[in-house]
Amino acid sequence: MGDLRVKLSGELVGHLVGPDRRTFxxxxxxxxxxxxxxxxxxxxxxxxxxxxxTRSRSARRRNFFAxxxxEGTALDNLAAESRVSADVTIALLAQFGRDVAGGAAHASPGQLD
Incomplete structure (x- = not known):
């Protein structure tokens, strides 16, 4: 099971938990x-x-982080580099989140740790 800390302005605000992109x-x-x-x-x-x-909004939360x-070939290349499936969003964010989420982190104060 994956687990990734999510920080906002340096403060821990939550965790991403779950094994793959369909269930985390x-x-x-x-x-x-x-x-x-x-x-x-x-x-x-x-x-x-x-x-x-609420479970009814879990897909929306997953979409935000995923x-x-x-997408596409770029995601496949990251997955191949880290030797995980492209479906393992948490593992990919753990390894590349600071790089790929950089623009989002500047647009909003959220950051993945």
Missing amino acids: DFVTARHATETFRLGNMTLSASVPFDPIS ELLP
């Missing part, structure tokens, strides 16, 4: 709702800071 999800860190307000949507409207995430990675 964002889990809000306990203190994030206190620090940034319950329901804060600074990362994305698709990824609010809620103590309990779309930080490139």
